[in-house]
Amino acid sequence: MATIKEIKEQLQNITEINHPQLKMFELDKRVGVQKLVKQWHRENEKRQQLVESFEKMSIYENKMRKEGFQFIAGVDEVGRGPLAGPVVASAVILPESCYIPGLNDSKKLSEAKREELYEQIQQQAVAVGVGILTASEIDQWNIYEATKKAMLQGIQQLNVKPDFLLVDAMKLDLPIEQLSIIKGDATSISIAAASIVAKVTRDRLMKQYAKKYPQYGFQRNMGYGTSEHIEALQAEGPCELHRKTFAPIKTFFQ
Template identity: 45%
Template sequence: MSKLTVSQVKALLKTIDNLTDPRLVELTADPRKGVQAALTQHQRWFKRRQAALAAFNQRFKYERALWQSGCQYVAGMDEVGRGPLAGPVVTCAVILDDQFDLVGVTDSKQLTRHERELLYLRIVDEAVEVSIAVNEPATIDRLNIYAATQDAMMRAVNSLYHRPDHLIVDAVPLPFDFPQTTLIKGDQKSISVAAASIVAKEYRDHLMRDYDQVYPGYGFAENMGYGTKEHLAGLAQHGVTPIHRRSFKPVPQYL
């Protein structure tokens, strides 16, 4: 091991995921500062990885318990876009299996845009099934946001090819005949709900960036329709667009 350069040692450490590996013991005796710094960095990485794995397994506990009870298909449900002044509410149902291993899947709000984008693509690729349903502003104004969210969630479930044996829903209980577990902050407690939150947010964010091209001047690409200072200034200057929710204050005053 002493014949390896520091760069080679760093490359080797990237392949070691067990702190009991005998090569680590040998490297510990290496007096070179670069090697010792690399070992310290590797130990920090390993601890972070172990913590992430533990958190991942904790967030999988609801799904595993339901699988063990005989449920084959468990769908996680989440929504994005209940609070904005403009744009749709987007809901998503995701069915995973016990082979799903994307450790980085967590509450979408805790991820960067780049992290969400990468995870979105992998979730869609690796999930058993993903279903999305959208309710536009006119429906939100007609039903109210809570009912419009429930309606979109139920349509997302009913559109699944695999009929779920059980639903895990983030905060919004659904009034239909599916066994369901409702979790407050479910995207922090359930992997399938977290996966649904990532897919729904990415889908809606892409829509709002497209709307920014159609309706410039409101900052939709950055604020995603929320009532930021830039968005309110756009309303004052340009008025209300077709994607604004007319039942949400202060939109009516700009009609």
């Protein structure tokens, strides 16, 4: 008879609910074995939920492939609302065979999960592009136009030309067929992947900026208008990373 330790190791290799070994373990009356079996079922249920979520979020990509499109890029941005730092956009083309469980709107994920998914996206994607517009460029163009320009940059950075775009809530002036999807980062795997790449890229930049301007706490607030950030602005005034056209920063320049 297998020991509980051996059964634990064997269960780690079982992925099918009708696997004969699993059925055999379910009949084992040892308390330790029954705990392991229950744990396997809980984890299997989570795996199934991830699969179902991924399939549900692949509807747009699957539809476009059926219509003959091959390189479908999801496009999203991060950083429209902060008082400081750039707006960052990303474009991501995922392969048809891709499976990255847990893909979702980057705002719904922990930092650790975003970092983990970022690495998986980089490994599995057909192509990844990133566009970055600085605070001064945001002031020059306005945040809406700067966001579009960052998205265009991200698409241009792709080393494979997309033949279709899935864009989160924006319409881009490009000669490429596209679909604008409201809350696309929660309903499309490609847009979700782009949102994660953009978020991780921007957060890493803000942490680097925090070393140069530690007084603003950028490593914690990522440039958003937290009470800590506002208090630092009042005490120190703005730096070159602040968006001069955003309230309350623009009051410093009146």
